[in-house]
Amino acid sequence: MNVAVPSPSRLTVADTPLVGLKRIQRQYLGDARGCFTRLFCAEELALAGWTKPIAQINHTYTARRGTVRGLHFQHPPHAEQKLVTCLRGEIWDVAVDLRAGSPTFLHWHAERLSRDNGLALLIPEGFAHGFQALTDDVELLYCHSHPYVPQAEGGLHPLDPRLSLPWPLPVGTLSARDAAHPWLAETGFAGVTP
Numbered sequence: 001m002n003v004a005v006p007s008p009s010r011l012t013v014a015d016t017p018l019v020g021l022k023r024i025q026r027q028y029l030g031d032a033r034g035c036f037t038r039l040f041c042a043e044e045l046a047l048a049g050w051t052k053p054i055a056q057i058n059h060t061y062t063a064r065r066g067t068v069r070g071l072h073f074q075h076p077p078h079a080e081q082k083l084v085t086c087l088r089g090e091i092w093d094v095a096v097d098l099r100a101g102s103p104t105f106l107h108w109h110a111e112r113l114s115r116d117n118g119l120a121l122l123i124p125e126g127f128a129h130g131f132q133a134l135t136d137d138v139e140l141l142y143c144h145s146h147p148y149v150p151q152a153e154g155g156l157h158p159l160d161p162r163l164s165l166p167w168p169l170p171v172g173t174l175s176a177r178d179a180a181h182p183w184l185a186e187t188g189f190a191g192v193t194p
């Protein structure tokens, strides 16, 4: 008896205005029990430039809308790709091009990610990442292509006038570390070379 095999859930990849930064669309396959979705697929994400094994998977919970985390990156040789997936709630997710010599150096691109819209952001090496919670009770899943190396951590201030990021909500809670990131004008930051 031939039983129709439903088409598998797939990840589709779209470009953004910043070379290498990709918008990933999940599919939800529903049935009477609920739904199934694919969060990571090495074969499909290779098309998006993810070519290394997953080195670390992290989960964050953010309690209050308005909270901002970031903007973070790791300096070479510990630069990392990140796949950011929103499992609960909604965020304004932003990536900034830090690549020295890039024609879009210090340009940013943002996407609203939520469990319901099924969008994720694939952030290449040489980018800083941050987000603002647009709802209470936000949960994110991060796939990293490189382990966490605290000594290699770098950060940009979420309110840096050089970036002028249009956070959708008034910026709420910041970690002490994020609140202490120096402004780019103070550091003469020339970018990173992945």
Ligand SMILES: Cc1cn([C@H]2C[C@H](O)[C@@H](COP(=O)(O)OP(=O)(O)O[C@H]3O[C@H](C)C(=O)[C@H](O)[C@H]3O)O2)c(=O)[nH]c1=O
Pocket (backbone or CB within 6 Å): 056, 058, 060, 069, 070, 071, 072, 082, 129, 130, 131, 142, 148, 175
């Ligand atoms: C990343 C990491 C952190 N930690 C420790 C360090 C701190 O004691 C604590 C929280 O770290 P942090 O304040 O850096 O976490 P977030 O600000 O939520 O950073 C996250 O959100 C921003 C937007 C990102 O882009 C980061 O990649 C992502 O990790 O966890 C670990 O023990 N292991 C880890 O892999």
